[in-house]
Amino acid sequence: MPESLSIIKGALPYLLHGSLITAVIVTGAMTVGLLLGLSMAVGQVYGRKSLKRVIGLYIWFFQGVPILVLLFLFYFGLFNYMGLNVSAVAAVTVVLGMTTAAYQANIFRGAILALPQGQFKAAGSLGMSDMQAILTIILPQVLRLSIPAWSNEFSIVLKDSALAFVLGAPEIMARAKFVASRTYQHLPIYIIAGLIYFVLTWAGVRALAKLEKTVRIPGYSNKGM
Amino acid sequence: MTRNTPILRVENITKSFGGNPILKGVNLSLNKGEIKILVGPSGGGKSTFLQCMNCLISPDSGKFWLEEKPVDIFSKKELYRYRQQVGMIFQDFNLFDHLTAMDNVTLALRKVKKMDKKAASTRAMIELSQVGLDDKTKLYPAELSGGQKQRVAIARALAMDPKVLLLDEPTSALDPDLTGEVIDVIRNLAKKGMTMVMATHQISLIRTLADEILFMEAGTVVEQGSPKGLLVPGTRSQGFCDKLNSLSGEGI
């Protein structure tokens, strides 16, 4: 075992460096998911029937197809087909972002629907436009209510990002695989990789729980969601 | 059995929660057909005492006799048999949320008393119509009003042929306009001679039904006696009832 210990010691900085790439992918994907998911949620609640249908189709597709298949479809297929030359990291970020957007849309839609009916009307009665009402009254409440579910989504995206190695993005998993195949110390290396993900998940979830506490409004909760 | 042999007797019940004594040695003896009513401020130990009498909360110490035979509450078998004979009505009904009114009543008949399905349904039907719910048997708890739920709960307890019924503030979770239907059912039970121990704040029940009033405060019975003897100026019980009166506007 001392041999494998020294290998792990040598490989650790290399693996940890991969977590920077992982962080870039996850941050990017969650941002894409937030913006796209929020827009879709607003569209699904307040939009026209045809728009609702298109968004429904989008959600059905991205929730029904495995990440792995989506990664192959977009990176080797559609992006090439459209003549786009994107890096593996960018491709993974966009695909994970589009997928989590489908789930986030459902989270935000649920939160919008959980708001008391009167909020939108009250904003209207003060002379706000629909857009103003959504931006200043609805979204600030919806975002607060959605943090726990969003944190759950974060941990899913983080774990899904471990699939980025199939496209050759140099994140944690790709590096672990590289070290393992050269040293034949598969077991300890993959355990270390697992632990790194575990710590990242834990830290992220903790940070979001703290955020939830910071922005909490006394007496206001997501009871009944 | 003569009228003077106690049907249920408990002695020296004590219970503490986290070092806080809630019951400090409470005794109660109940003859057949007798109705005893527990009154007193919330937190005085009424509810804990009732739940200890059924060992839903196990008392720290205490002795139990059912029809003068001692009950070993540490023997599971004896405890289950004891509970079958001592019915309980809860403040918040506690109907089984996944079963219809009918099945709420038949479940224990079938599983505990091992009755077959048909006999259990027949029995349940009798009890449910006694409480005026023969048209609601197929409804689930969420489809019933509070008063209806409590009446199903009473039917459920009575179907087991209990020798004693314990009632823990049976009307306190109900809207004022729904208490009447439950009070009527309880009065009917009294008329038929059911032996009962009840905690309640309903002055009309205290006044008209009680053979004896036990005023509980801080884990002990501080006053005890017939309504006539106890509900006179100067007693704690009368003072308490006056306070209830001014809150509810109900005459005594």
Place this chain on the structure above:
Amino acid sequence: MSPFFQELFEALNRGLVMSIALIIPSAVGGVLLGILTGCLRAFGDTFIRKACDTYAALFRGTPLVVQLFILYFGFPNIGIYLTPYAAAVTGFILCSGAYQSEYVRGALLSIKKNQYFAAQALGLSKFQSIFWIIIPQAMRKALPGCGNEIIYLIKYSSLAYIVTVMELTGEGKTLATEYFRFTEVFAVIGLYYLALVSLAILALKKLEKAVHIPGFGKG
């Protein structure tokens, strides 16, 4: 139909059979493991509860692909050799069992203690109270979550390809690489998964409807 698509559908149908052969035992095993550990996490004594909590936290906190790599590539380091299929099914069961246990535990703990009291007051034994009152209620509460987990499992069965099981994704990837026709192949594979997932959702909706109780679980 062009010879390419003929070959594609043949390969994908072969892969579909393998995917189903992965999904069914994994789903059944995952649910059973989830019920067992969920019950232990809710009612077990301190040591067992802590052990099961740790298991669930580890498998929920790490990527499934890492778990599969440990089972398939890592275990040979300590002399345990699993076939690709065995490694995949083991990984799927362990991982989905951890998630399922979360729903089962949550559902068990959400049943109000008073339901148990009321059963006790009627003279039901501890076992009878749990079997006739707690479990029927908890299973209904856990069903949507557990069903959702099975949907996830259907999609994540595609990871078996990474440990060289030739299921839907694996068969498709081979063919796509050979003909260099990624868009068509993966679009069709996507449709296969969509069909599987949609069927499963339909079946679960039916099941939920069949055991539905008016008003139960609200408020």
